[in-house]
Amino acid sequence: MTTSKKDKRHTLSRRTVMKGAGAATGLAVTGIYAPFVHAQEKTIRFLNGEPSRESVRAMRFAAAQYEKEKGIKVQMDTVPAGKAYERVQASIKGGRPYDIATLIFVGDVLILADEGKLAPINDIIKKYDWGPKILFPVNGDNYWYPYDYNLCWINFRQDLYTAQGLSQPTDWDSMKANLAALQGSGENQLPHGIVHPIGSNGATNYTAFGYMWANGVQLFDDDWNVVLDSADMAPRVAEYLDFMAGLTEYMPPAPVQAGWPNLVGDFQTDKISHTPGTGRLIDTMNVRMPDRAANVGSFLFPSMRGDKFAVNHGYDGWVVLDTAMTDEAIKFLEWFSDEHLINFLHTSPVHYQPTRLDIYEDPRWLAHPDLETFSHITAMQKQVLSDENIIIRSIDTEGPAPDVRAGKVFRSYALPEMLQNKILNNMSNEECVKMAADKMRETIKT
Amino acid sequence: MAIVKLRDLTKRFGDVSAVESVNLTIDDGEFIVFVGPSGCGKSTTLRMVAGLEDSTSGSVHIGDRDVTRLQPKDRNVAMVFQNYALYAHKNVYDNLGFGLRVRGVPRQEINTRVMQAAEILGLEELLQRKPKQLSGGQKQRVALGRALVRDPDLFLLDEPLSNLDAKMRVRMREEIAKLHKATGSSMIYVTHDQIEAMTLGDRIAVMNKGRVQQVGPPLELYDRPANLFVSSFIGSPEINLFDGALVGSANTAAFESAGFSVPVRAEIGANGERGQTVKAGIRPEHLKIGTEAESNLSANIDLIEQMGAQTLLLCHIGSMRLHALVDRNDKVRIGDDIPLRVDRENVHVFDPESGKSLLVN
Amino acid sequence: MRGERALYLILGVAFALTALLILYPAYHALELSFQRLDSFVSEPEWIGLQNYQTVLATPEFWAAFGRGLVFAGFTILFQVVLGIGFAMLLDAHVPLKPLVRGLAVLPYLLPTVIVALTFQWMLDPTVGVMTQGVRLMGYEYIPWGENSAVAMATVITLSVWIWTPFVTLAFLAGLQSVPGELYEAARVDGANGWQRFWHITLPQLRPVLTVVILLRAIWMFNKFDIIWLTTRGGPLNGTEHLPVLAYRKTFELYQVGEGAAVSAISFLILSAVIFIYFYAFPLDEKEE
Incomplete structure (x- = not known):
């Protein structure tokens, strides 16, 4: 089925390209210089979605190495990860698709794969041993090379915990007790406990629902029916909503306006003792204030009763597009994967949690001193991959299989709206859940 | 109807004296013309009478009221401007009635007075027109009518004919003279044209450099000019x-x-x-x-x-x-x-x- | 002869540019609105008016349309009222006139992004100058981003702040052309300040007013950046108007066709309104 569909696409693609070239006159620059760049053989165009200085440098270094070794130029373009999908679409419409691109959203990958814009990379994927829940195969084909897990957990001030003799929370009550103990104007206290964005934005989708996952909530059943408001799930969601409403007591005012900058900034400026996030926080602090980075502890999102834990799934990866350079691009990706991926991961060592199990044993990876310094974090990361009681879940990866429907729910902000209805509008739990479930059904209706 | 008295009326702009100690009594029903070259202070004097310009010193009396510090609207004077100053978006009827309307005169009375004025000035056919549909002479008639309906103590006319062509000027001159006879109102008329002054004025005040040079009936000014300036300003060709x-x-x-x-x-x-x-x-x-x-x-x-x-x-x-x-x-x-x-x-x-x-x- | 050729050449270039940069993209957007599309690179499926039917049947479309009217209506109202007020103030005798006039135009010169960010900082729930100021005055914290009505009022205020100078400038220019004699005539006729404004200033500004309202209506109805940068249409869609809805459908919800349909409907509504407006307030009749 997929193959025949794809074959049809191939015959169509030239026409589409012609049409696309016309369309691209709007995106004039690309369109105009396209013809003579086409003439330049053997250039792989790589859209990098990790704009940090170190990461860009590592990618450029790899590209230079590759050109030296294989005589094939790899051109690195970098955009913020959130803009990558738009850029990829523009590049396809402009008739000059990137050969490799970063994508951070499984829905985007599925759309492109479904449209026959991607090339499968099964042979590379087969070579390695992968962690759980990180490959998103489409009809048995892998189009996606994930390079990090990007999990979200809760970072906290270990120094304050130690000073106050607190231990890591294991359920919601103990977490609240810790927040309460650390909030105030006394010694070893900070003005607020934690920040959780609740607005209709990506930060909320990514950082606010860990507790709900830990509480065993699923969004869909095996047939893509929305079960959020089912008899089984609704009470757990209600518990979660009550918990979040209670957490606002420990948050700075107006969580609906909070975003990525607050998550990092409020923590670094001693406004809050806890913040949801990834190892990125630790890597960043480690550059400028290593003493304080060493004081950061991490724990997983607890459940209400302390029986389960969860992390919110993040994942980032690369896709190879269906272009004239596809074969060369796959070769490069394989080479990069063996020779340079670890260098790249080392540009933010705590943050970039490896997706391949072999890397955890690789002496080259282990050689980075930060991994020793922050072994308490990396140990937790490893535990996530093996512990049955730890749930890896996110809105956009929910459901029985990777599917764009989950992505639509993610971007409909039905779940952040559920939080807003609870916290800002004081709606009843039943109403909040019902509205969210209905919006999800409306969103995935085709 | 009233006697108008200007006493030591003076206007200075900084150090520059525009009008210097003007003393003048205008009799009830008198038509007086201020004439002089441009910059002589005649318009400024008129505007001080209207209340559009504050006087530096001196006083203006209209009837038994000292109006020196009153707003224009409280002086019961009407003014006709060189550029007509018609309200462009209002038709002739509304232009005529505006001064009454803003004073809260009843609609019925406005109508009566507007129709009267229109009849006197021959504007009946034009009442629904907008100013831009009128000729210069018609516009000036509307401006006159606007003053007329107000039934003011004093008419002030500031170079009302200078935007008209020569023929129209002669005709309007006659109309203004007739209007003055018909209404018997006091009028102050400012012009730089000595022929207008001679033909219209009961008396003429010749001004130069902010001062009144001579006041008198036209022929007196002609026959017995008080000074060199008056002798050469009045009379054509020049003395x-x-x-x-x-x-x-x-x-x-x-x-x-x-x-x-x-x-x-x-x-x-x-x-x-x-x-x-x-x-x-x-x-x-x-x-x-x-x-x-x-x-x-x-x-x-x-x-x-x-x-x-x-x-x-x-x-x-x-x-x-x-x-x-x-x-x-x-x-x-x-x-x-x-x-x-x-x-x-x-x-x-x-x-x-x-x-x-x-x-x- | 040569001049004529140059003229055709210039016209030709202008037309080509218009076609390339305006007509083609508009045509393309219209085309998209008749197709089922998950992304810009999807294989289009022609579905006729189905996107329009779907969009028009959803309450969110009409809610967004209504919010657009509220946003544009109030913004224009305040811009015009304040614009006339400021223009009259600046037209009067103020000390340091050129400086004051220059300063009054300043907000219009600032990039929207800067204004949006600055206001976000000022309204920050913890450290914002406004938050602190309100607190110092003894009032409660204003939930500007948490309550739909307050958020709408905030984006309206911001838009008024940014774009009123444009209106002020237009009116200031208009005021220069009002003959002073008219005011004097009205003063002698007995009109007070308010009557002079109503019977002279306003009618004289009418041609400017007509154009300004038209321009502001088009701009405000299509205004995307200020809302997107400050509230992203939130909270709970409280400031989501048609441009934001179109953007979200197109770039976030994998509904490119429906997003294009929203844009097309918005365009049609605006065109209809403009035609009616031109009919009701013809521009060429400066003084009726």
Whole structure:
């Protein structure tokens, strides 16, 4: 089925390209210089979605190495990860698709794969041993090379915990007790406990629902029916909503306006003792204030009763597009994967949690001193991959299989709206859940 | 209806004096014209009467009210502007009624008064038109009508005809004169045109450099100009001025200049000193072609302008140039020497220093 | 002859540019609105008016349309009222006139992004100058981003702040052309300040007013950046108007066709309104 569909696409693609070239006159620059760049053989165009200085440098270094070794130029373009999908679409419409691109959203990958814009990379994927829940195969084909897990957990001030003799929370009550103990104007206290964005934005989708996952909530059943408001799930969601409403007591005012900058900034400026996030926080602090980075502890999102834990799934990866350079691009990706991926991961060592199990044993990876310094974090990361009681879940990866429907729910902000209805509008739990479930059904209706 | 009194009315802009101590009483129903060259202060005086300009000192009384510090709307005056100042978006009817409407006059009465004014000014057919659909003359009539409906104590007209062409100006002049007769209102009319001033005014106030030079009925100004400025401003073509000296006395008093001598009135001889250096003024129309015997002076013709009923001669006596406006004469030729005479009543003599006429002491 | 050729050349270039940069993209957007599309690179499926039917049947469309009217309506109202007020103030005798006039135009010169960010900082719930100021005055914290009505009022205020100078400038220019004699005539006729404004200033500004309202209506109805940068249409869609809805459908919800349909409907509504407006207030009749 997929193959025949794809074959049809191939015959169509030239026409589409012609049409696309016309369309691209709007995106004039690309369109105009396209013809003579086409003439330049053997250039792989790589859209990098990790704009940090170190990461860009590592990618450029790899590209230079590759050109030296294989005589094939790899051109690195970098955009913020959130803009990558738009850029990829523009590049396809402009008739000059990137050969490799970063994508951070499984829905985007599925759309492109479904449209026959991607090339499968099964042979590379087969070579390695992968962690759980990180490959998103489409009809048995892998189009996606994930390079990090990007999990979200809760970072906290270990120094304050130690000073106050607190231990890591294991359920919601103990977490609240810790927040309460650390909030105030006394010694070893900070003005607020934690920040959780609740607005209709990506930060909320990514950082606010860990507790709900830990509480065993699923969004869909095996047939893509929305079960959020089912008899089984609704009470757990209600518990979660009550918990979040209670957490606002420990948050700075107006969580609906909070975003990525607050998550990092409020923590670094001693406004809050806890913040949801990834190892990125630790890597960043480690550059400028290593003493304080060493004081950061991490724990997983607890459940209400302390029986389960969860992390919110993040994942980032690369896709190879269906272009004239596809074969060369796959070769490069394989080479990069063996020779340079670890260098790249080392540009933010705590943050970039490896997706391949072999890397955890690789002496080259282990050689980075930060991994020793922050072994308490990396140990937790490893535990996530093996512990049955730890749930890896996110809105956009929910459901029985990777599917764009989950992505639509993610971007409909039905779940952040559920939080807003609870916290800002004081709606009843039943109403909040019902509205969210209905919006999800409306969103995935085709 | 009211008597208007201006007392020591003065306006200064910083150090510049625009109007200096104007004293004037305008009788009930009188039509008075302020005339003078541009910048003489006539418009500023008018605007101070209207209340559009604050006076630096002095006072304005209308009737028994001191209006010096009152707003324009509280002075019960109406004003007609040079550029008509019609409300462009309102039709003629609404333009006429505006002043009544904003004062809260009942609709019925507005209608009556607007229709009356329209009838007087012949605007009945134009009531629904917008200003841009009117000719200049019609616009000015609307502006007059707007003043008329208000039934003000005093009409103020600021160069109302200067935007009209020559023909229309003559017609409107007549209309304004008729309007004044019909209403019997007091009017102050500002113009730079001495013919308008002469034809319209019951009295004329000639102004120059912020001061009133002379006030009087038109012919008095013409016949007995108080000073050099008035003598040359009133009258057209302009008066001929000669430098010379006063000779003789009483009945033999005369003005003597290089090349000629003319007799002057006895009062002048009495008021002046013998041998005093003076300027004499003789209006061109008072020079007549006489016989050799009765002539006072002989001039040589440089240029002849035939004007129909009259002939204007441009002549010289020695180095002095003069105009003579004589009855139609087809016989004169350029280069002719002609004998001219003038009656002693028509010789005006001024002190060259003060400019004052020697006729009044 | 040569001048004529140059003229055609210039016209030709202008037309080509218009076609390339305006007509083609507009045509393309219209085309998209008749297709079922998950992304810009999807294989389009022609579905006729189905996107329009779907969009028009959803309450969120009409809610967004209504919010657009509220946003544009109030913004224009305040811009015009304040614009006339400021223009009259600046037209009067103020000390340091050129400086004051320059300063008054300043907000218009600032990039929207800067204004949006600055206001976000000022309204920050913890450290914002406004938050602190309100607190110092003894009032409660204003939930500007948490309550739909307050958020709408905030974006309206911001838009008024940024774009009123444009309106002020237009009116200031208009005021220069009002003959002073008219005011004097009205003063003598007995009109007070308010009557002079109503009977002279306003009618004289009418041509400017007509154009300004038209321009502001087009701009405000299509205004995307200020809302997107400050509230992203939130909270709970409280400031989501048609442009934001179109953007979210197109770039976030994998509904490119429906997003294009929203844009097309918005365009049609605006065009209809403009035609009616031109009919009701013809521009060429400066003084009726």
